[in-house]
Amino acid sequence: xxxxxxxxxxxxxxxxxxxxxxxxxxxxxxxxxxxxxxxxxxxxxxxxxxxxxxxxxxxxxxxxxxxxxxxxxxxxxxxxxxxxxxxxxxxxxxxxxxxxxxxxxxxxxxxxxxxxxxxxxxxxxxxxxxxxxxxxxxxxxxxxxxxxxxxxxxxxxxxxxxxxxxxxxxxxxxxxxxxxxxxxxxxxxxxxxxxxxxxxxxxxxxxxxxxxxxxxxxxxxxxxxxxxxxxxxxxxxxxxxxxxxxxxxxxxxxxxxxxxxxxxxxxxxxxxxxxxxxxxxxxxxxxxxxxxxxxxxxxxxxxxxxxxxxxxxxxxxxxxxxxxxxxxxxxxxxxxxxxxxxxxxxxxxxxxxxxxxxxxxxxxxxxxxxxxxxxxxxxxxxxxxxxxxxxxxxxxxxxxxxxxxxxxxxxxxxxxxxxxxxxxxxxxxxxxx
Numbered sequence: 001x002x003x004x005x006x007x008x009x010x011x012x013x014x015x016x017x018x019x020x021x022x023x024x025x026x027x028x029x030x031x032x033x034x035x036x037x038x039x040x041x042x043x044x045x046x047x048x049x050x051x052x053x054x055x056x057x058x059x060x061x062x063x064x065x066x067x068x069x070x071x072x073x074x075x076x077x078x079x080x081x082x083x084x085x086x087x088x089x090x091x092x093x094x095x096x097x098x099x100x101x102x103x104x105x106x107x108x109x110x111x112x113x114x115x116x117x118x119x120x121x122x123x124x125x126x127x128x129x130x131x132x133x134x135x136x137x138x139x140x141x142x143x144x145x146x147x148x149x150x151x152x153x154x155x156x157x158x159x160x161x162x163x164x165x166x167x168x169x170x171x172x173x174x175x176x177x178x179x180x181x182x183x184x185x186x187x188x189x190x191x192x193x194x195x196x197x198x199x200x201x202x203x204x205x206x207x208x209x210x211x212x213x214x215x216x217x218x219x220x221x222x223x224x225x226x227x228x229x230x231x232x233x234x235x236x237x238x239x240x241x242x243x244x245x246x247x248x249x250x251x252x253x254x255x256x257x258x259x260x261x262x263x264x265x266x267x268x269x270x271x272x273x274x275x276x277x278x279x280x281x282x283x284x285x286x287x288x289x290x291x292x293x294x295x296x297x298x299x300x301x302x303x304x305x306x307x308x309x310x311x312x313x314x315x316x317x318x319x320x321x322x323x324x325x326x327x328x329x330x331x332x333x334x335x336x337x338x339x340x341x342x343x344x345x346x347x348x349x350x351x352x353x354x355x356x357x358x359x360x361x362x363x364x365x366x367x368x369x370x371x372x373x374x375x376x377x378x379x380x381x382x383x384x385x386x387x388x389x390x391x392x393x394x395x396x397x398x399x400x401x402x403x404x405x406x407x408x409x410x411x412x413x414x415x416x417x418x419x420x421x422x423x424x425x426x427x428x429x430x431x432x433x
Contacts, residue, residue: 018084021097103128127422168321177243179309238289261406
């Protein structure tokens with residue numbers, strides 16, 4: 001290998017990268033959309049993409065052509081992710097699959113001695129987060145979660161303000177993440193010829209493929225699969241984990257709760273688009289994640305977090321001396337205005353950013369790989385934040401308040417609710433640690 005990756009300290013060596021999952025989060029162009037959206041095109045700045053993998057043959061062929069366009073060299077292309085995991089010449093695995101595959105692939109990559117960039121949300125269940133935590137700690141691999149807000153100056157500044165006491169003692173946080181969509185009734189259909197539906201389903205119970213063409217979203221359809229998998233509890237947690245993975249992560253960071261969790265989760269308002277029984281949807285042919293919700297989360301010290309579908313997207317931090325609202329477009333509130341006369345001390349943002357120079361999320365990852373240093377969005381803090389999202393989903397599905405022991409990481413006095421902390425995996429798709 002030749003050249004040197006920007007931010008990568010080992011001379012004359014660039015890390016080799018294998019991409020698993022080449023859908024729209026990897027690059028929308030790989031899905032047939034002429035858009036620059038996606039994280040993949042950032043990676044050639046820091047390493048060489050030598051292999052791509054997807055269960056949709058059209059997408060993996062487009063991905064192969066994109067990498068050749070970006071770097072001048074076509075990567076190998078696979079349908080089976082194990083070809084990447086088992087390749088000793090690959091240093092970094094970039095995971096952009098649906099989240100029901102995240103933990104299994106990431107754990108196998110770590111055990112194979114590879115560093116990992118995994119798109120959010122990191123896991124489908126709390127138990128998977130516990131396994132990720134254990135394996136990452138044991139192997140010492142570098143794993144960055146794709147919660148890029150952690151590397152955005154506006155969010156770092158909000159957390160720095162809280163740390164510097166600019167809103168006083170923090171009392172309440174509200175995360176507005178938006179509601180999930182509904183769907184018409186979706187007929188059973190044959191999976192597309194280019195898609196391995198059985199392998200795509202992977203660890204979760206096999207279900208019939210449902211599909212309806214129409215003017216909906218980037219796929220121009222409603223389905224159980226590409227992009228639209230987010231609105232099925234079989235594969236996702238809906239908006240509670242889709243956007244919750246971003247905003248609840250920042251809230252947890254701001255509250256300084258990245259090593260602990262809540263003690264109670266109360267679903268004050270929840271609406272699902274289909275009927276539920278014992279926490280499971282009773283209708284199989286329509287989207288089923290919560291469309292509206294207002295879920296109150298309490299911590300042992302009395303701080304309250306609310307996760308809701310309404311109000312302006314973003315995070316509202318309320319303290320004894322004021323409040324600030326932050327989202328991807330702005331940071332607002334009187335304490336922010338007061339910074340003009342009383343700015344934050346030098347180094348306040350870097351201190352929040354794990355005493356590192358501020359940079360973009362991808363550079364932070366590759367610098368962390370080079371230095372073998374924990375990245376800004378690590379497995380351990382993300383597991384704690386995402387646990388809160390998963391608990392909110394469990395409470396929403398059962399329609400009742402649940403209590404959580406953050407030290408034992410177990411739901412208290414509710415075995416039915418505790419049963420949702422993990423899921424039985426399909427035979428042949430178990431996670432081995």
